[in-house]
Amino acid sequence: MSNAVTNSMLTALGKRLVSGSLSDASIMRATADTPDFAILPWANVVKIGGQSIMDRGRAALMPVVDEIVANLTRHKMILGTGAGTRARHIYSLAIDLGLPVGVLTVLGTAVAWQNAQMLQYLLARHGIAFLEPEGFPMLPHYLMERGAVICQGMPPYKLWEQNPDIGRIPPQRTDTGCFLIAEAHGARKMIYVKDEDGLFTADPKKDKHATFIPRISVQELLAKDLNDLVVERAVLEMMLNARQIREIQFVNGLKPGQLTAALDGEPVGTIIYNADAAPGRTI
Amino acid sequence: MSIASMAGTQHVVSPLMRESLMDRGVLARTETTVRHILPHLNVVQIGGLSIIDRGQSAVMPLLDEIVANQAEHTQVIGVGPGVRARHILSVGLDLGLPTGALATLAAKSSAQNAYMVSCLLASQGFVYLEAPFVVQLLPAMLAAARGAVFNGIPPYDLWEHPPAFGKIPPHGSDAGSYLVGEVFGARSVILIKDVDGVYSADPKTHPEATFIPDIRAADLMAMQLETLPLEPVVLELLTRSKLVKSIRVINGLVRGNLTKALAGEDEVGTVIRA
Numbered sequence: 001m002s003n004a005v006t007n008s009m010l011t012a013l014g015k016r017l018v019s020g021s022l023s024d025a026s027i028m029r030a031t032a033d034t035p036d037f038a039i040l041p042w043a044n045v046v047k048i049g050g051q052s053i054m055d056r057g058r059a060a061l062m063p064v065v066d067e068i069v070a071n072l073t074r075h076k077m078i079l080g081t082g083a084g085t086r087a088r089h090i091y092s093l094a095i096d097l098g099l100p101v102g103v104l105t106v107l108g109t110a111v112a113w114q115n116a117q118m119l120q121y122l123l124a125r126h127g128i129a130f131l132e133p134e135g136f137p138m139l140p141h142y143l144m145e146r147g148a149v150i151c152q153g154m155p156p157y158k159l160w161e162q163n164p165d166i167g168r169i170p171p172q173r174t175d176t177g178c179f180l181i182a183e184a185h186g187a188r189k190m191i192y193v194k195d196e197d198g199l200f201t202a203d204p205k206k207d208k209h210a211t212f213i214p215r216i217s218v219q220e221l222l223a224k225d226l227n228d229l230v231v232e233r234a235v236l237e238m239m240l241n242a243r244q245i246r247e248i249q250f251v252n253g254l255k256p257g258q259l260t261a262a263l264d265g266e267p268v269g270t271i272i273y274n275a276d277a278a279p280g281r282t283i
Numbered sequence: 284m285s286i287a288s289m290a291g292t293q294h295v296v297s298p299l300m301r302e303s304l305m306d307r308g309v310l311a312r313t314e315t316t317v318r319h320i321l322p323h324l325n326v327v328q329i330g331g332l333s334i335i336d337r338g339q340s341a342v343m344p345l346l347d348e349i350v351a352n353q354a355e356h357t358q359v360i361g362v363g364p365g366v367r368a369r370h371i372l373s374v375g376l377d378l379g380l381p382t383g384a385l386a387t388l389a390a391k392s393s394a395q396n397a398y399m400v401s402c403l404l405a406s407q408g409f410v411y412l413e414a415p416f417v418v419q420l421l422p423a424m425l426a427a428a429r430g431a432v433f434n435g436i437p438p439y440d441l442w443e444h445p446p447a448f449g450k451i452p453p454h455g456s457d458a459g460s461y462l463v464g465e466v467f468g469a470r471s472v473i474l475i476k477d478v479d480g481v482y483s484a485d486p487k488t489h490p491e492a493t494f495i496p497d498i499r500a501a502d503l504m505a506m507q508l509e510t511l512p513l514e515p516v517v518l519e520l521l522t523r524s525k526l527v528k529s530i531r532v533i534n535g536l537v538r539g540n541l542t543k544a545l546a547g548e549d550e551v552g553t554v555i556r557a
Contacts, residue, residue, distance in 0.1 A: 010370070013373065013377075014374070017376075021512075022514070023511045025510070026509065027449075029448045055293055056293070060291065085292070088295070088300055089295040089297035091299055092299050097318070098315070098317055099318065099320075100465070100466050101466070102466035103320075106418060157437065158415075159462070159463065160438060160454075160459060160462045161462075163465070163520070165523060166310040166314070167310035167313035167314050168317070180443075180444075183381065183445060227308060228303050229303075230305075233305060
């Protein structure tokens with residue numbers, strides 16, 4: 001019964017896949033030469049920060065909502081939400097109770113879900129839907145009909161989240177979840193809306209000599225080996241392997257117009273880009 | 284516990300409040316003991332290509348052995364995808380689909396195999412649990428039913444990590460089953476294949492290959508073998524494990540191997556340690 005597929009319709013790579021070991025390094029390398037099809041090349045993934053925007057309430061969130069509404073007819077947006085302060089509370093509590101990383105992911109996902117649901121209440125009158133991961137096949141329909149769709153930013157790893165290198169906090173959270181939505185769909189842009197202008201050489205709240213970094217390569221940023229980062233480390237590591245998303249952009253949601261400028265393709269905020277050549281060819 | 288309002292943000296007071304969760308110092312402070320949720324659980328992963336695709340002659344004796352051991356050793360059974368996943372990966376790669384799409388598609392092939400295994404074990408009181416039910420119901424099901432079967436491939440779907448080389452989803456059923464063991468703090472994770480364990484090269488094509496009975500994951504990674512009987516990502520995961528400090532790879536075509544592995548006997552298969 002083994003290896004029952006001996007069909008001459010398979011490609012040369014397909015014949016190797018069917019008969020060989022998927023852990024075979026040469027087969028893995030051979031798949032790198034396959035083309036890359038962008039599923040939603042006109043979609044923009046926009047992540048609304050949890051602690052940085054959502055937890056600030058009306059003063060910060062409503063101007064962002066207004067800006068999203070103003071862009072509905074101009075740009076297609078997949079709106080992901082961060083988790084924020086309630087996640088920090090339940091992570092602290094769950095760590096104290098001795099619960100593993102996978103359980104923390106299940107708990108943190110509920111917080112990002114709450115923020116997505118809140119955002120959807122605010123955008124409901126514009127016909128904007130909230131899709132859970134299981135609903136993603138409906139995503140293109142909502143984007144084409146209404147211009148935007150809301151999802152919670154956490155990847156749906158649930159109990160299958162992996163241990164981090166350091167500590168007990170799930171390493172792949174909402175920055176990573178939104179990045180992977182963009183990568184899997186071959187999206188036009190990945191924009192993070194936070195409460196800073198972007199990346200600085202030091203924390204501008206503590207160091208007045210800190211200078212702004214408008215553009216930096218992911219390779220250069222990782223080489224600095226900083227103890228703290230503007231984005232989850234997993235995003236930077238995945239950028240090195242990503243085949244479709246070549247840059248990510250960070251804008252200040254507390255400054256009206258920055259999100260619109262980023263959607264329009266202007267170099268506002270900080271852009272982290274991949275300095276290596278794209279690995280594949282887009283079809 | 285209370286709510287604090289600072290710099291425009293409404294915080295819930297907690298030790299992580301206002302901290303950067305990307306800060307290594309903050310992360311290091313979260314390093315504390317993890318509890319074993321289901322310490323008596325044994326996670327048994329049945330290979331797709333290596334066992335299931337062989338049909339009755341390979342599958343039925345193995346299921347008999349699982350049933351014979353279930354009273355003494357509680358097992359949950361992960362199942363891999365096999366040749367149909369290879370086929371859809373081949374077609375999907377030809378179409379240019381991204382890793383996340385390939386992962387979503389391949390996971391359905393292992394779901395089919397897991398469902399078949401659950402049907403074959405149904406009369407023995409085993410149930411099939413999809414990922415959301417593993418989250419909500421696994422402990423209750425193990426109390427109520429005799430055992431459970433789940434899809435070995437983790438529910439990463441579109442959110443699968445882009446691999447370092449090429450486009451094949453790196454987290455297959457070996458990784459998924461390991462992660463189930465790790466999160467529940469299982470007693471053992473056993474990967475069932477059609478080879479005796481890990482060799483210095485593929486024994487099917489290299490008869491001179493030498494057998495490796497016991498090795499650390501980091502050492503096995505350092506050997507940079509061209510091929511392994513398990514997903515390479517499992518070795519990385521093991522280096523970061525908190526609870527499951529070893530996994531065992533055994534040959535499921537040899538009767539008695541699973542029983543020995545469940546009993547904790549050392550002379551069967553290859554042990555890979557964290």
